[in-house]
Amino acid sequence: MPSRAVSGDSGFPNSGPPVAVSYVMPVLNEAGYLEAAIASIVGQDHPGDFEIVLAVGPSTDGTADIVDRLVAADHRIRIVENPGMDIPIGLNLAIAASRHPIIVRVDAHTELAPGYTSRAVATLERTGAASLGGVMIATGKPGLQAAVARAYNSRYGLGGGAYHGEQATEGPAESAYMGVMRADALREIGGFDETLRRGEDWELNYRLRQAGHIVWLDPQLRVSYWPRSTLLKLHRQFFATGVWRGELVRRLGARNPLRFFAPPVLLISLVLSLILLPLHLTGVLSGWLGWMLALTYLGPIAYLGLLVVAAVTTPGSLADRIRLMVVLATMHLSWGAGFILGVVRGARDVVDRSRTES
Incomplete structure (x- = not known):
């Protein structure tokens, strides 16, 4: 029977030896x-x-x-x-x-x-x-x-x-x-x-x-x-985790929490920014369309601000704070890339090799 949070109906015996x-x-x-x-x-x-x-x-x-x-x-x-x-x-x-x-x-x-x-x-x-x-x-x-x-x-x-x-x-x-x-x-x-x-x-x-x-x-x-103790292992772990979260989105759809969609949205905005930036700098994109597309930069700028806030509010040396920023970016972007792959094509045979490969 389903569990119920009712006092005295816990499923444990009221007397006898402690539960094993x-x-x-x-x-x-x-x-x-x-x-x-x-x-x-x-x-x-x-x-x-x-x-x-x-x-x-x-x-x-x-x-x-x-x-x-x-x-x-x-x-x-x-x-x-x-x-x-x-x-x-x-x-x-x-x-x-x-x-x-x-x-x-x-x-x-x-x-x-x-x-x-x-x-x-x-x-x-x-x-x-x-x-x-x-x-x-x-x-x-x-x-x-x-x-x-x-x-x-x-x-x-x-x-x-x-x-x-x-x-x-x-x-x-x-x-x-x-x-x-x-x-x-x-x-x-x-x-x-x-x-x-x-x-x-x-x-x-x-x-x-x-x-x-x-x-x-x-x-x-x-x-x-x-x-994990290296960036490569951390990347492998979070990429695989993102792929399988994407697989769960394929299976369960909107029943997944909205917070899981933040890293892929960040990654997409970052990639788009890298594509659009030279077009803006060379004047290929201008006018109202250029201004509209420039809103894409808000995502990466806001994320950079978040990394800075995380580093400034964390105790430690300058090296510690820089390492934290690199680690956070590795976690988020690896997870986001894996998530997109998992949603687009499914997880298939992706495994976390961070425990088995150096």
């Missing part, structure tokens, strides 16, 4: 981060039983050896093979192998804050939600990764999604970051859509909401996230 939890995690080339992610799970204070199910792809950086060592050291950690590497398929495999009523998604590039699980389970019980998430707190090593983290945490970075904001308020939500979900609700809607390679969380929560379930944001839940 299954953590599911897709893993691919995460040698530098996996152990810290697992440690953040094992260190949770939730009194119920738990298991960790890793959906392991064919890594090339020594991740497999780390996984083997972790499994040998803790019987609560199990693996399922995910040879195709696709995240939704890996998540469904891990969920199918899970044995407990609450599913907690964790990525190998993230770390759960202390008390995360206890708070999440209590919030599920209090609200009757089927899916709930918290706030992403991006963090990075000094240099470019730190700039990427600042961009993620900034209101200028990812388009205003509630779970990226330090000032987020608790309540019903559009989607859930690193969802804590009821296994029975996931089974009811058929789990993650395996035809998607990006945007799978948003689409899953969309179907939950369409089925009458509640999706909830609890900003007291904090997840540390380690973003």
Whole structure:
């Protein structure tokens, strides 16, 4: 039955042992981060039983050896093979192998804050939600990764999604970051859509909401996230994400939030400006038509102003602020280019190769 936010009708037993939890995690080339992610799970204070199910792809950086060592050291950690590497398929495999009523998604590039699980389970019980998430707190090593983290945490970075904001308020939500979900609700809607390679969380929560379930944001839940550490990897990630968001627009149309259309509009105005500028400078475009077309420049000018404001209002050195501007532009323009491609021709076989290629 659909979840309802009614006190006393949460789906949890009123007595008996604490609710058991299954953590599911897709893993691919995460040698530098996996152990810290697992440690953040094992260190949770939730009194119920738990298991960790890793959906392991064919890594090339020594991740497999780390996984083997972790499994040998803790019987609560199990693996399922995910040879195709696709995240939704890996998540469904891990969920199918899970044995407990609450599913907690964790990525190998993230770390759960202390008390995360206890708070999440209590919030599920209090609200009757089927899916709930918290706030992403991006963090990075000094240099470019730190700039990427600042961009993620900034209101200028990812388009205003509630779970990226330090000032987020608790309540019903559009989607859930690193969802804590009821296994029975996931089974009811058929789990993650395996035809998607990006945007799978948003689409899953969309179907939950369409089925009458509640999706909830609890900003007291904090997840540390380690973003990409080079501009090339960042470009690949955001281009692929944009392509798959364009694919979702093809599938769902106007049911996508308007904020997703801002980066492609920016990119189109920038390209048009580059085409029109020499025509204006040489006098080919003049008169009323020239003045009308000159309005195209307002988009890039406004965007440059936004980048400057973002840099000026961010603490750090001049180099830090310049890096932030470059990172923001890379994120927005890569996403916009991918979005346009996804809308025009569909996602097809586009994948995020930022984890598999140097």
